[in-house]
Amino acid sequence: MATPINFQQKFSLLSEHWSPRVIAEMNDYQFKIARLQGEFVWHSHADTDEAFIVLEGCLRIELRDAVVVLNAGDMCVVNKGIEHRPCAEDEVKLLLIEPRGVLNTGDQGGERTAANDIWI
Amino acid sequence: MATPINFQQKFSLLSEHWSPRVIAEMNDYQFKIARLQGEFVWHSHADTDEAFIVLEGCLRIELRDAVVVLNAGDMCVVNKGIEHRPCAEDEVKLLLIEPRGVLNTGDQGGERTAANDIWI
Numbered sequence A, B: 001m002a003t004p005i006n007f008q009q010k011f012s013l014l015s016e017h018w019s020p021r022v023i024a025e026m027n028d029y030q031f032k033i034a035r036l037q038g039e040f041v042w043h044s045h046a047d048t049d050e051a052f053i054v055l056e057g058c059l060r061i062e063l064r065d066a067v068v069v070l071n072a073g074d075m076c077v078v079n080k081g082i083e084h085r086p087c088a089e090d091e092v093k094l095l096l097i098e099p100r101g102v103l104n105t106g107d108q109g110g111e112r113t114a115a116n117d118i119w120i
Helices: A008-010 B007-010
Strands: A020-027 A029-039 A052-056 A058-061 A067-071 A072-076 A084-099 B021-026 B028-039 B050-056 B057-064 B066-072 B074-078 B084-100
Touching: A008 A020, A008 A029, A008 A084, A020 A084, A020 B050, A020 B074, A052 A058, A052 A067, A052 B021, A058 A072, A067 A072, A072 B021, A072 B066, B007 B028, B007 B084, B050 B057, B050 B066, B066 B074
Parallel strands: none
Antiparallel strands: A020 A029, A029 A084, A052 A072, A052 A084, A058 A067, A058 A084, B021 B028, B028 B084, B050 B074, B050 B084, B057 B066, B057 B084
């Protein structure tokens, strides 16, 4: 059954930064909300592209040779294998779309790795 | 290279209703914008789920046994095989996410079938 999912209602249940939460699935892909603030770790995903849609705030995605700046109403796709580091001076509300099973730290791992596949 | 894609800038290039345009790809999935107004045809997609994100306006997705109402900031996923009919009294700006190759009229076909895989 198709159910309406409201982004702001879902964000009202999530206060933690850098902790993506699944809000919907389409085939084997997941839609995740995340609050970001500060600097993340450099990482890449060897097997998949990753889509970012900014709902609120300004997200900088640092690449090794460029910086992508996304404001509310912007999206971008970071292709598989591309090293990137999301950064946000002020809090950003983000929608992520990627296959089920993708870790937030990709191939990097480490202490910033969030629990995966947690629904909200 | 990750490139920022602004939804409103893309919509400024599209005036036609019921004519999805591809703005980004993630693996073998596509992000499409569409303007909808009026009633579409009943259809389903046998092989894939389909995600709808409303950016502006109010979209009604009629199902055989229910109606899903989506306002700006809402999304839903219509699962594969589920008959549905999108309707919009006033114009809706929509983001669709689905695998490359999906036709807007699904298994129904007919004169409302839009050209597929057209980028904007």
